[in-house]
Amino acid sequence: MEKVIMGNHAVSYGVQLARAQVIAAYPITPQTQVVEILSEFCANGTLKATFIKVESEHSAMAAVVGASIAGARAFTATSSHGLALMHEVLHWASGGRLPIVMANVNRALGPGWNVWTEQTDSLAQRDTGWMQFYCETNQEALDMVLQGFKIAETVLLPVMLVLDAFVLSHTEEPVDVPDQETVDRFLPPYEARYKLQPGDPRSFYGLVAPEHWMELRYKMQKAMEEAVAVTQQVGAEFGQVFGRAYDVVEKYRMDDADLALVTSGSIVGTSREVVDELRDKGQKVGLLKIRMFRPFPVAAVREALAGVKKAAVVDRNISYGVGGIFAAELKSALYGTPHQPTVFPFIIGLGGRDVTPQSIRDIVAYAQEHDAPAEEIIWMEVKR
């Protein structure tokens, strides 16, 4: 059934359809509506889940970690400072190999209070062992919840799905909300291998001495590596069931492209428009959407950019001292491959500053006019 709903509610409907059993969350702008409506679902019985009110995001994550150890399908949502506060417990979720799904609504971190979109909050958690998926539309946000649980429960690592503050979170779009039966067929109940239960007492997360520690970390990395193929497989299956297939990256009009725009999140939607416009003018410009950031889909990125002369990476984030994080990851992925494209690292739209079609046109124009970037970071639209 098609509904016109905001991105936050698209996530909520996904959680309801996924039949999450435990939800614990602490409200923060711009995430609040995600759990607001979920608490209503729990209260009116349309979602048979335990909703745990907590006093902080640290506790929210701790609560879903506990629920997940007990074998429940668990969900939480947060943003920005809330995610930062969760940081420690993120490691417990991933190291505990718990298939938790969390929605993070991208928001800049203070000081300089700012509630608008920026990817730095989620990207700063890239080494916690969580898978990360960046959504382009409200539809994708809903679909990602369903796929997220399936991927997480297969590889036993938690999933963070990410959507832009306001651009998606508070903007209403038509979204196809699938029916429960179909979702149930796609996503069976979660069965934990080991779980906390009185009849089978076990201790979890005890001390591990150096003699076993590395093996556990090796297994986590292997699970991450496996996650690429699993995501592709789940995305394909999703396409068969719901008619919308997904891959770890998406190539848009990349055939014979000389220049590829590489970006993520809602900027992808804007870029599609510009690419169509430039293609109409006969320019060989394509678009590579990076949907999965962790694990980084190295093979897919290499394959997509093979033969492209220039890659213009549009980052709405910054790792201070390096620059755009997607750009850095892309360079790293391309290192050592033959015929590497010249990478143009753009930073734009921090703290929710609008990224318009003209911004994208300017980025394309810069890459077309330069053989190589004139500086290490190409700052767009900064008053300097």
Next chain:
Amino acid sequence: MSYIITFKSEADMPDTTVSLGTTLYNKTGTWRYMRPVYRNKTSPCNYACPAGEDIVNYLQMVVRGEYEQARQRILEENPLIGVCGRVCPHPCESECNRAELGGAIAIHAMERFLADLPGKHELPRAEKTAPRGAKVAIIGSGPAGLSCAYQLARRGYKVTIFEALPVIGGMLRVGIPAYRLPRDVLDREIAAIQSLGVAIRTGLRLGENLKFEDLRDYQAVLLAVGQHRSRKLNVPGEGAQGVLPGLEFLRRINLGEKVEIGPKVAVIGGGNTAMDAARSALRLGAKTVMVLYRRSRYEMPAIDEEIEETEQEGVRIEYLTAPVEVLTTDGRVAGLECVRMRLGEPDERGRRRPEPIFGSNYTLSVETVIPALGQEADLSFLDEAVRKAAGLIVIDEAAATSRHGVFASGDAATGAGTVAHAIGSGKRAALAIDRLLNGQTLAGFPALNEHVHVAARNVDPTIVRFEDINPAYFTPEPRTAQSQRPAAERVKDFREVNLGFTESEALREAQRCFSCGTCNQCDTCWLYCPDVCIQRREHDSYEFNYDYCKGCGVCAEECPRGAINMEEELKWRK
């Protein structure tokens, strides 16, 4: 499966750190250098009780609804629980740690509640230790004599009490007014002692119609004659008609004599006898009664509740004043000249010495003067063989006098002046007589200022103070007060003033008890032990599993009542 699992490769390992077996193989007890041990300690109430009652344990029995066991626990030490529940000045409550959080436990009212429970009121027997035909004579049927008689009779001794007065009970009957101690309560408890075979012969006063030689058939004699003589006022006019010494006044009322008093009465003194005399005078119809005390309220020796009740009934207490002369007309009291006092330097007992203020004399118009300045024993009946000093019979720690086979207890020997002390003292004499007549040594009794117990207490002598209580487990809860008859009502007769606790009040009060130093199976240690090495056995005791206890001390730290000790491991001691 309890052994160390070592994995050969990551493929054998679970994905995360989850236990696949147990850690029982890992005997963490070897890490320990301090060892927790359950060790009950002495509660301050138990320490303070002159009658040697096991208060902390009987209160916990009340909490568990074990009322009869609680009563029996007291009766082991004290046969006069209805008496003590009413008239004891309760030194236990003065020490009670609960005072810091809502007021001391109303222990006296708890004791009274147990005493007044319906039932047969039989006293518990003890193991028979009396040699064949052993007979003991007791002089005086007051609380000391009755306590000694009880402890001996329940061990099989043939006991005869000789009482000088025509009535039984000593000061309990002729000193304490009936509105504080109803006679049916006293009769009931004396009858229970008599039913153990104790013979009581009244109207026989040693030195008058009873001679020491008459007691030849008895292997031991206890002197428990009390202090029945009022101290003198030592002012001019003391011999006038209308001056009634306090104890004599009370004795005559209690013997049913008609006592004439005027409409205006002055009672002199600040002890319980003064309060009793003042309140009795009101009940005999006096219009105004005032108590004159030469020190201030702070130094006043009467029990606080007594003072409050006395004031409620309309008695005016004048502090810092002392009589200098009883004014007389035709040999009758016509007034009382007093002088104002002030407090000077402390005396040898630490109380500030009252000094007269020159020129502050004033006159009170009264018809009756009741001096109640304390009491002393009349020991004129004793010959040199029994040593005396400072108006008291000299005794050693076994209550033995200087004459072989003769013991002494109660006020005549200790001067302590409370029923509870008399009961403890009589019990001490009984235990000593039992030993003497069994040919055992009399050494080893606790010092006279400590208290004796019949039932052995396997507890550490350390007294638990408020600092030893874990305040995290207790909130302030107000002390439960007994209900009383209204003051205007009760001055009209000698019926009892205090009405006692209902069952729910008693239970609420018992539940306020910290159970200082005394494990009451609250499960706190069991819940807190991070090594799960405390085992609960049938919910009545706990056991440490020292194979695993690391000696972290959380149990001892958390114990709400200080019943766990941390002791150094022997292996670490040099």
